Amino acid sequence: MADTKAQTEAEKWIREAYLPEKYGQLFRQKNLDLRAGGQFKFDAVSGDGTIVGVISTSAGKTSSGNLATAKLQKIRSDMLWFYMLERQPDRRLLIFSEQSMIDLINEEKKKGRFPPEFELIKVALPPDLATKVAESRRVASEEVSPGRKSS
Numbered sequence: 679m680a681d682t683k684a685q686t687e688a689e690k691w692i693r694e695a696y697l698p699e700k701y702g703q704l705f706r707q708k709n710l711d712l713r714a715g716g717q718f719k720f721d722a723v724s725g726d727g728t729i730v731g732v733i734s735t736s737a738g739k740t741s742s743g744n745l746a747t748a749k750l751q752k753i754r755s756d757m758l759w760f761y762m763l764e765r766q767p768d769r770r771l772l773i774f775s776e777q778s779m780i781d782l783i784n785e786e787k788k789k790g791r792f793p794p795e796f797e798l799i800k801v802a803l804p805p806d807l808a809t810k811v812a813e814s815r816r817v818a819s820e821e822v823s824p825g826r827k828s829s
Contacts, residue, residue, distance in 0.1 A: 682814065683814070684735075684807070684810035684811045684813070684814040685735045685811060685814060687807060687810065688733075688735045688775055688803055688807055688810075688811050689721060689733045689735065691803065691804070691807060692722070692733050692773060692775070692801050692803075693705045693706065693707070693721065693722045693733065696801050697722055697724075697731070697773075701724060701729060703724050703725045703726060703729075704724070704725045705722045705723060705724055705725070705729075705731075706722075706723060706725075707719055707720065707721055707722070707723070708720060708723040710723065710730065710763055710764070710765075711763070711764040711765070712759070712762040712763060712764060713762055713763070713764050714762060718759040718762070720732060720759070721733040721773075722771065722773065727765070727767065728767055728768040728769065729767060729768065729769045729771060730760065730763075730767040730769070730770060730771070731770070731771030731772065731773050731799070732753075732756040732759075732771070732772060732773065733773045733774075733775075734749070734752075734753060734772070734773065734774050734775070734776075734779060735774075735775045735776065735811050736749040736752070736774075736776060736779055737749070737776045737778045737779060737815065738750075738776060738778035738779040738780070738781055738782035738783075739778050739782075741815075741816070745782060746778075746779070746782065749779065750779075750782060750783070750786070753772065753779075753783065756772075757772075757793065757796065760796075769797060770795060770796045770797065771796070771797050771799050772796050772797065772798050772799065773799045773801060774798065774799065774800055774801065775800075775801050775802075775803050775808070775811065777800060780798050780800055783798060784798070
């Protein structure tokens with residue numbers, strides 16, 4: 679099973695260091711109320727509730743060079759939660775550590791297949807953290823690659 683500690687650490691750094699610096703307020707994970715009665719935990723909610731975001735450390739391409747369609751579907755799924763919110767935020771952020779995912783989404787935008795009200799934010803992780811995330815992704819890719827050696 680893939681170890682996601684590096685991704686969790688990256689998300690935490692984005693939420694607790696990058697976003698407060700950029701927007702001048704604290705952010706935290708928070709369950710927000712949905713119109714249908716349930717709740718969904720968003721990765722980054724500003725202290726005043728006007729900015730809500732989801733964070734992705736996924737790449738836009740797989741290790742074999744194919745488009746990361748499953749990761750793109752995850753982003754689309756996350757966007758649905760925004761539309762279901764009881765109270766709509768002023769700003770909806772999709773926060774990425776990988777330029778390749780932003781490139782993939784921009785291609786979707788050009789085709790008219792991505793809502794314009796979402797802001798795409800590119801975050802450069804600190805080098806040591808970026809290395810950890812890349813290594814974690816490499817190990818996870820090897821786990822699911824055909825012909826891998828079993829333990």
